[in-house]
Amino acid sequence: MKEVKAIIASFETPGELLHAAEKVRDEGYTRFDCHSPFPIHGMDDAMGLKRSPLGFIVGGMAVLGAAVGLGLQGWVTTVEYPLILSGKALWSWQAYIIITFALFVLFGAFGAVFGMFVLNRIPRWHHPVFYSDRFASVTDDGFFISIEPGDPKFDAENTAAFLTAIGGKDVETIEGDA
Amino acid sequence: MNDQDNQSPIAVVAAEHPHGGDNPLIKEGHTFRSVTEKVCGIIEKKPPSMWWVLFGFASSGTLILLGSLGWLVWEGTGVWGLNNPVGWGWAIVNFVFWVGIGHAGTLISAILFLLRQRWRTSINRFAEAMTIVAVICAGIFPGFHVGRFWVAYYLAPVPNQMGVWPNFRSPLLWDVFAVGTYFTVSLLFWYVGMVPDLATLRDRAKTKIRRLVFGFLSLGWRGGNRQWQHYELGYLLLAGLATPLVLSVHSVVSTDFATSLLPGWHTTIFPPYFVAGAIFSGFGMVLTLTLIARKVYGLENIITIDHLEKMNKIILVTGSMVGYAYIMEFFISWYSGNLYEVFTFVNRAFGNYAWAYWIMMACNVITPQFFWFKKVRRSVPIMFVLSIFVNIGMWFERFVITVTSLSRDFLPSSWDYYAPTLWDVLTFVGSFGLFFTLFLLFLRFLPAIAMSEVKGVLPQADPHYHEEDFGSEKAVGEGVPS
Numbered sequence: 166m167k168e169v170k171a172i173i174a175s176f177e178t179p180g181e182l183l184h185a186a187e188k189v190r191d192e193g194y195t196r197f198d199c200h201s202p203f204p205i206h207g208m209d210d211a212m213g214l215k216r217s218p219l220g221f222i223v224g225g226m227a228v229l230g231a232a233v234g235l236g237l238q239g240w241v242t243t244v245e246y247p248l249i250l251s252g253k254a255l256w257s258w259q260a261y262i263i264i265t266f267a268l269f270v271l272f273g274a275f276g277a278v279f280g281m282f283v284l285n286r287i288p289r290w291h292h293p294v295f296y297s298d299r300f301a302s303v304t305d306d307g308f309f310i311s312i313e314p315g316d317p318k319f320d321a322e323n324t325a326a327f328l329t330a331i332g333g334k335d336v337e338t339i340e341g342d343a
Numbered sequence: 344m345n346d347q348d349n350q351s352p353i354a355v356v357a358a359e360h361p362h363g364g365d366n367p368l369i370k371e372g373h374t375f376r377s378v379t380e381k382v383c384g385i386i387e388k389k390p391p392s393m394w395w396v397l398f399g400f401a402s403s404g405t406l407i408l409l410g411s412l413g414w415l416v417w418e419g420t421g422v423w424g425l426n427n428p429v430g431w432g433w434a435i436v437n438f439v440f441w442v443g444i445g446h447a448g449t450l451i452s453a454i455l456f457l458l459r460q461r462w463r464t465s466i467n468r469f470a471e472a473m474t475i476v477a478v479i480c481a482g483i484f485p486g487f488h489v490g491r492f493w494v495a496y497y498l499a500p501v502p503n504q505m506g507v508w509p510n511f512r513s514p515l516l517w518d519v520f521a522v523g524t525y526f527t528v529s530l531l532f533w534y535v536g537m538v539p540d541l542a543t544l545r546d547r548a549k550t551k552i553r554r555l556v557f558g559f560l561s562l563g564w565r566g567g568n569r570q571w572q573h574y575e576l577g578y579l580l581l582a583g584l585a586t587p588l589v590l591s592v593h594s595v596v597s598t599d600f601a602t603s604l605l606p607g608w609h610t611t612i613f614p615p616y617f618v619a620g621a622i623f624s625g626f627g628m629v630l631t632l633t634l635i636a637r638k639v640y641g642l643e644n645i646i647t648i649d650h651l652e653k654m655n656k657i658i659l660v661t662g663s664m665v666g667y668a669y670i671m672e673f674f675i676s677w678y679s680g681n682l683y684e685v686f687t688f689v690n691r692a693f694g695n696y697a698w699a700y701w702i703m704m705a706c707n708v709i710t711p712q713f714f715w716f717k718k719v720r721r722s723v724p725i726m727f728v729l730s731i732f733v734n735i736g737m738w739f740e741r742f743v744i745t746v747t748s749l750s751r752d753f754l755p756s757s758w759d760y761y762a763p764t765l766w767d768v769l770t771f772v773g774s775f776g777l778f779f780t781l782f783l784l785f786l787r788f789l790p791a792i793a794m795s796e797v798k799g800v801l802p803q804a805d806p807h808y809h810e811e812d813f814g815s816e817k818a819v820g821e822g823v824p825s
Contacts, residue, residue, distance in 0.1 A: 180806040186568075198567035202375060202539070203799035204575050205806055208568045217576045227584070237500060238511040246508040253512055260512040263595055267520040270588045274528045274581055278535055281577035285570045288562035295565075303566045304543035306375035306798075311567070 167340040169321045170293030173300060173311045174333025179205045181332060182308040186211040188331045189310060196316035200294070200309040222280035223273050230272025234265040296339050373644065375798050382540075382792045383547055385640050390787055393639045398783045404776015411769040412487055420490045422766045429749045429761035434488040436741040437771050439596055440624070441481035441778075442522060443617075443737065445529070446589055447625025448474025452532055453585035456578075462653055464796040465646045469636065470629050471533040472789075476781040477628070478526045480774045485518075487770075514598040521595035528588055532581050535574075538564050540790040593621040600744065606687040607748035610675065616668035620740060623661035623707070627733030630654055634727050636786060645792055648721050655720040658733065662711025665740075669708065683753065691747045695760060699743050706736020 176182040179201065186199045190213045199208060209216075238261040242248075247255050282288070294300050294311050303309055310333060312324055321338065328336045373381075415422055425432045448470035455463040486492050498519045500509055509516050541561035548554040564570065594614035601613040630651070637646045673692075676684040691700050710732045713719045720726070746761050785791070798804055 178806075178809050179804055180809050183806040198565075198569050200566045201568070201571075202379075202543075202566060203795045203804060204571040205568070205804070207806060209572055212568055214569065214572055217573045219573055219576045220580065223577075223580045223584075241500065241508045242511060246506070250510055250512055257512055263517040263591070263598075264511060264520045266587075266591060267517075267524040270584050271524040271527060273584045274531055277577045277580045277584065278531045281535070281573045282562070284573040287564065287570070290558060290563040292563060292565060301546035304539065304546045304564075305379045 167342065169314055169338055170296070170341040171311050171313045171339045172321070172324050172328065172336065173294060173297055173309050173339065174328035174336045175299065176308040176310070176333060179308060182310070183207060183211050185310055185331050185333065189312070189327075192327065193318050194312060194316050195318075197310060197312040200300075200303045200307075200311065202304055202306060202308075217284065219277065219280050219284060222284075223276040226276025226280070227269050227273030231265050231269040233272070234268030235261055238264060293339050293341060296341060297337055299335065299337070373797075373801060374803070375801065378645070378792075378794055378797050378801070379543060379547075381642070381645065382790050382794050382797075383544060385786065385791060386544065386788060387547070387549075391639055394783065394787065397635075397639075397779065401776050401779035401783055404773050405780045406773075406776070407769050408483075408773025408777050411766050411773055412483070414766060415487055415770070416492065420488065422764060424762055424764040424767055426759050426761060428752050428757050428759060429746055431745050431749060432761055433742075433763050433767040433771060434484040435599075436738065436745050437774060438481050438484040439617075439741045439745075440738050441477045441484075441774065442525075442596055443593060443621035443624045443741075444628045445474040445477040445481070445525070445625065446593060446618070446621035447629045448472070448477075449525075449529060449532075449585050449589040450622050450625065451629070452536070453582040453589060456582045457586060460653075461800050462650050464793055464800055465650050466629065466633060466654075467796070468533075468536065468791055468793045469633055470625075471529065471536065472782060472785045472791075473629060473632055474529045474625075475526070475533060476778050476785070477625075478522065478529065479781065480778050482522070482526070483774060483777075484770075514595070514602045517595050518599055521592045525588060525592045528581070528585055532578075532585060535578060535581065536793060536796075537790065538562060538574075539566065539795040540793060542566065543794055544790065590618055593617040600748075605748050605752060606676075606681070606683040607691070607744070610672065612668060612672060612675070616665070616672075619661045619664035619668065620707075620737060623658060623665050623711070624733060624737035626654055626658045626661065627730045627737065630658070630726060630730040631734065632782065634723060634730070636791065640786075640791075642792070645797065648723075651723070651726060652717075652720045655714045655726055658730075659711050659714040662707060662714075662733070666708040666711075669704065687748060687751065690751050691743060694747070694751065696743065696747045696750070699739050700747070703736055703739040703743050706732045707740060710736065 174185075176185055182199055182201060183205060186208060189197050190211065195213075197212070199205075199212060201208075235258075239256060239258070242257075243255045249255065253260070293313070294309075299307070300309060301307075310328065312319060312328070314321075318324075325336050325338060423432060423434065448467075451463050451470040452467045452474075456467075486495050489495055497503075497507075498509060498516065500511075509519075538561055541557050542564035545554060545557035545561045548557055594617065597613035597617035600608040601610060603609060633646060633651070633654075637643060673688050676688040679685075691697070710729050713725070713729060719729075750761050751758055802808055
């Protein structure tokens with residue numbers, strides 16, 4: 166038993182893709198994507214996407230990193246292994262700033278990369294759009310819109326016709342095992 | 344797909360376009376596809392014979408490195424020329440040299456990104472790879488300087504059977520964290536930037552191994568805007584985090600010296616002076632590598648003479664900052680009224696290491712001043728020679744700082760002259776071998792130019808490119824300076 170997994174349509178230029186995205190958004194679709202070899206300026210608005218929450222993840226992770234850094238140094242030097250060195254106080258916080266900062270940056274960077282992975286649901290090595298041979302050009306010079314059945318407005322025939330109507334070329338219905 | 348509509352109009356349109364004005368960033372009417380073909384071609388075709396020649400030299404150098412490190416481990420650190428009072432010799436000089444070189448990569452990838460210097464797209468991948476390789480080379484030296492490198496993990500704060508913890512008040516431990524963080528963040532930044540390009544290689548793969556390897560590494564990237572949205576913000580935030588990091592790393596390296604009480608080291612000018620020197624030396628090395636790779640792979644239209652000129656301007660600025668720091672150091676030693684400080688600096692310029700001091704001054708203060716001339720900034724052979732002088736000069740800077748201060752400390756009875764042994768020299772030469780080996784492997788197997796970013800700065804990447812009023816004031820006037 167086969168079922169529709171996605172419908173894709175290709176466009177010639179970044180401008181065409183941008184305008185098509187606006188039309189798809191205005192038509193009421195909410196779960197579609199616009200694929201391009203590079204990010205296109207203005208596409209977030211054209212698709213009606215909300216701002217990415219990644220900044221909060223990075224901020225939270227960075228603060229956590231700083232807390233871990235300062236906490237580790239403070240705990241080691243005052244509780245676990247109190248040792249007077251160069252006549253300095255056990256809790257000589259001025260000397261701990263640099264490692265605190267390093268861990269602030271390190272955790273923040275992990276937050277940026279792995280937070281981005283989580284939000285993008287990657288790694289994900291299989292996806293219906295990969296069944297299309299033409300789709301491979303998306304990383305070269307191809308521009309595509311894909312709509313998946315998860316969208317409330319999705320209807321195999323109407324959606325395909327709609328994509329053709331807004332200028333999509335080679336509209337392709339991708340099927341896979343149910 | 345749209346080859347035909349890019350070829351002829353580009354020359355006309357680019358002339359008025361905000362991405363390039365009269366002078367587009369990328370030359371010769373490149374299209375999206377031609378960028379893909381050019382960059383992927385490097386990896387997919389057989390390497391030019393020049394690559395094999397260079398790789399032969401480089402991998403021989405790596406063998407020299409392995410051999411000399413093996414001898415060090417077998418015999419002990421006594422094979423190096425260290426003595427008392429010069430307990431820090433070439434190993435620290437080389438460490439600071441290599442870490443400094445790494446800085447240009449992060450400057451290009453992070454700081455120029457935040458400053459919206461779009462010309463960086465042609466060279467950032469190179470520069471980031473150079474950073475990672477340079478930090479690997481740097482790490483070898485302190486790693487082996489500890490003598491028993493297999494217990495180098497004592498530096499990390501891990502609970503152990505001895506119940507001992509590292510000293511968090513020591514700048515040497517700060518360095519471990521700063522350089523470790525720097526390496527990790529640079530690696531993440533480099534890899535994340537490469538994911539869309541790895542997907543391009545995946546989609547073009549002809550063999551099963553390539554499909555598997557690039558498919559695995561590209562994480563299933565589909566170029567959807569829902570992915571680009573988070574990706575771009577993530578990249579921006581990484582750049583924002585890497586910017587203070589790159590300024591801090593060499594500052595922390597400088598505290599290894601500056602927190603001591605030794606005349607010539609105990610100064611507050613060190614952090615900014617080290618950072619400027621690091622960027623200066625890093626750009627020298629990026630320029631050397633870029634000129635070679637550009638020639639070997641014929642990338643003159645992607646890395647244009649304009650890119651090179653901009654790099655030369657940065658060398659001029661940072662080189663002048665370094666020159667200023669040298670003079671200011673001298674002035675302050677006199678102004679401080681501290682006899683030991685005065686002695687140290689007079690000794691640097693006229694003492695038994697004067698030869699090293701004047702090599703440093705000539706290479707670092709005079710060389711960059713040639714870049715005031717536009718003809719010099721735009722001449723490939725001259726800039727290649729000058730970039731080599733910058734590399735030499737910056738190595739000598741670290742030598743002068745480290746060795747002159749140590750060899751003449753407070754007590755004349757403990758003075759001694761330091762000279763490297765054969766094994767010091769071979770280890771350093773070998774580290775160049777490792778550096779070039781890894782860099783050549785990068786050129787051979789990974790996309791050396793950030794394709795998705797270069798495509799993004801082509802004029803036709805602008806969504807308004809195909810509209811009739813493109814290039815007129817209405818379309819341009821959205822705040823993008825031309």
